[in-house]
Amino acid sequence: MQPQSTKSSIDRASHEPLHRQLKQILQNQIDSGAIPVNTKLPSERALVAEYGVSRITVRQALHAIVQEGQVQSQPGKGFYVTEQKPGPEFHLLKSFTTSAMERGRVPGSRLILGTIAPTDPKIAKSLQLPADAPVLYLQRIRTLDGDPVVVQEDWLAPALAPGLLDLDWSEENKSLYHELRTRYGVYPQHGSTTLGARLATDAECALLHLEDPAAVLTLSQIAYDADDRPVNVSKIIQDSVRHPTILYQGNGAK
Amino acid sequence: MQPQSTKSSIDRASHEPLHRQLKQILQNQIDSGAIPVNTKLPSERALVAEYGVSRITVRQALHAIVQEGQVQSQPGKGFYVTEQKPGPEFHLLKSFTTSAMERGRVPGSRLILGTIAPTDPKIAKSLQLPADAPVLYLQRIRTLDGDPVVVQEDWLAPALAPGLLDLDWSEENKSLYHELRTRYGVYPQHGSTTLGARLATDAECALLHLEDPAAVLTLSQIAYDADDRPVNVSKIIQDSVRHPTILYQGNGAK
DNA sequence: TGACATAACTGGTTATAACCAGTAGCGACC
């Protein structure tokens, strides 16, 4: 029951494999910022000395972290902490802010509606809630240089993130996933996305300042956490002419 | 110069690491069907005896194949060949046939154009070819119950797949990636995709039997092999109202 | 015949040891 200091140590009595314990220790140090981005990790042999395990064990731990993309190895130099790359499903949702800044434009966000109320039973079902259960709903408009290009809607189980509606959603870089991770410890791990294109409705034309016959890209997404519990349902309607979406798909076979 | 039999062996003089050689040997046996799906691979210790390498080397090879999803380990039993699951980028391109059949509709394919000629320099550059180099080009239309819903264009380096144009591209399940894998040993491993939506051109409206103001979903893709060499550039124009695209995104953080 | 103990496997984990190739700093030599 001693307070866990920043640096834990290996418990040899545990049934947890040593390499997995070491991996967890290193990942905690990375996540907590004790080892910042672009910093070199201690060398393999230094970790051997520090934690009293063999080099094979250290390498198993390090390579597992490499596999998850948090660090990368540079032969002859060391292991370096890489930028925290968001998972694939975050690319779709975050790409707005990211690619906007890459183009030197100023992203913005405007909350249109935030409620907790019963909603479309199909969405409640996707969240594994009763059809008439209250659901947290966010509707936002995302802008570039003040120009609206995306209408985004999100639905979540209210119990998952109490107080979420009280946050200031006008901040331009506010990320729903970031808030879920940091405030509520909810980590979306996988999901499915449905793509579509259709003609914009009159309301959407008005919101996005489009001329009447206009095409919009639609993205519908359901995200799940590591235990396959639904996290949120998300719908994005995007003027993709002014803002193409780039979806990096990572490795194919893996 | 002896003919390579089905079973290659380890070349200890090579600069290629032993575990990578062994991985290649095993993958060839899996791909060639010498070790069928759901069959047990030789045990680690059997491979040690067979190829005269240490168990560490065998395990490195096996775990690399596990990582690529071709086999999976069952502690206490062995390594078993899994079904060849297509990677994420194949989902986008194959989802046409797959989801068509899930809906009980009959998918079809029609080759509109197949040439080898210089093309758009931007595409040549994406394939890392000189701007005026001849490029293999395929244009196909994909149909549901005879009804056209997708226009698909592909560009490849001709040297990558000689004779590709001579294949019968009218077969409804013909997959470009499948041919590349089985005939030419080319394995796309990762890629990037750009999504868009726009109004269909008059020509597209005619090809896809759309009424004039119509929205189409566009998917532009570049696929690379394990050595980061470009495999192909692909553009898909899709009537997503009649055929929504489902994109499974797999794990997020990993 | 049935249940149970055992033996012979399987992959999983860990340790020790050695050599290689690439990197970078430092000092000597031209």
Add this chain to the structure above:
DNA sequence: GGTCGCTACTGGTTATAACCAGTTATGTCA
């Protein structure tokens, strides 16, 4: 001063050895 080469690092590869836990077939005993 600039170059060269040494040296001390880095991760990458490979070998040998031992034990564990889970699976499966075998054989024995009731």
